[in-house]
Amino acid sequence: MERVPVLKIGDILLVSIQVDMQDQTALALQEDLADRIVATGCHGVIIDITGLDIVDSFVGRMLSSIASISRVLDAETVVVGMRPAVAITLVELGLSLDGIRTALNVERGMELLALARAAEPDDTGFDLGLDLDGFGSPATP
């Protein structure tokens, strides 16, 4: 069975789909990706579908479920490189990729992820020490 490689670039995992997706390949990709997100602690996933000539409801559902899985693990998903012909077909079929962010190419996808990351509240900003200092000490009368 063919496996889709998952590459780590900085804080981002890059998946470039070059093969026809089958049930097994899709399931393996979902598992691999979930494992890698947990293992690396990445906060962004870019799925490059430049190599896909056909995106049907199966691939659409796969992309949606990958996005949902990633979101549960606190990683944002961006699908990049969709071809014009593919986009037109999806529109004609009335399929929409709900809950998936898209960008024109990998570069734009990385920008989008950086932007989404910057918009989030900074997790290092909380001064946890202050609360902990007062924790357990007798309440001031």
Added chain:
Amino acid sequence: MGLTAEESGRLATLLDTHAEKVTASWADAAAAPLRGRLTRAELLKQVQDLHRAVVESLHDGGFDLTADASAALRATLVDLARSRARHGFSATETTVTVFGLKKALFDVVDVHGGDPQVLIDLLAAHTMIDELGLFAFESYARTREELISDQAEQLLELATPVVKLWEGVVAIPLVGTLDSARAQVVMERLLETLVETSSPYAIIDITGVLAVDTQVAQHILKTVVAARLMGAECIISGIRPQIAQTIVALGIEFGDIATKATLADALRHALRMIEATRKGRVN
């Protein structure tokens, strides 16, 4: 339907011996309905060409327009029909030129002599001329159809340029009516340009679109959704007051798609969005 060898032989001799007189009165007959739009010299030249071709194909024995022997005659007729069609003459004005031969024949044949053979020959000749006229008419129609389809193709290529307005902003000014075939071309061009220039913003300018009905709106909406799927945002601009009223009257919903009155507004909107993205990245 052709002529027998004897009939065509007699007709050829007749046309040959009175060549000058026949072409002269043929040209006269053809000139009348054209009302001076072709000079007599031009017309005479065309008629002489036709005359020569007719005589040649009659000389080859039994006349048949579909036979190989009549290839030259067919080519002459097609040439005539083509040039007439391209110069804007009507179908009648084209075929009348061929039918002028009937009149010319009357002038050289002794119809009042009482010879029944002459009348039979004349009838056969008329049938042949009818055939030539129909052939010319069909060539004329074919040429016109070619002209129309050529023009439609040119229009398709002409009317859909995608221009790059700014770094990251492309625009497509739509002109004329937007049918399904053109909408498809527009859609593909726009999406391909988005990928090529890696522009996240596209402006669809409909200043030149005469009318927006539900079908046109549907095409534009599809393009916008397809662009979104690819990760680009579309802005619709150039909506004229009248069209805005039509859109509302028809109940067309553009949803969360940005619509602007002018191309300038749309460009400003796109630049502002790009600026916001850039700032967001820096912070």
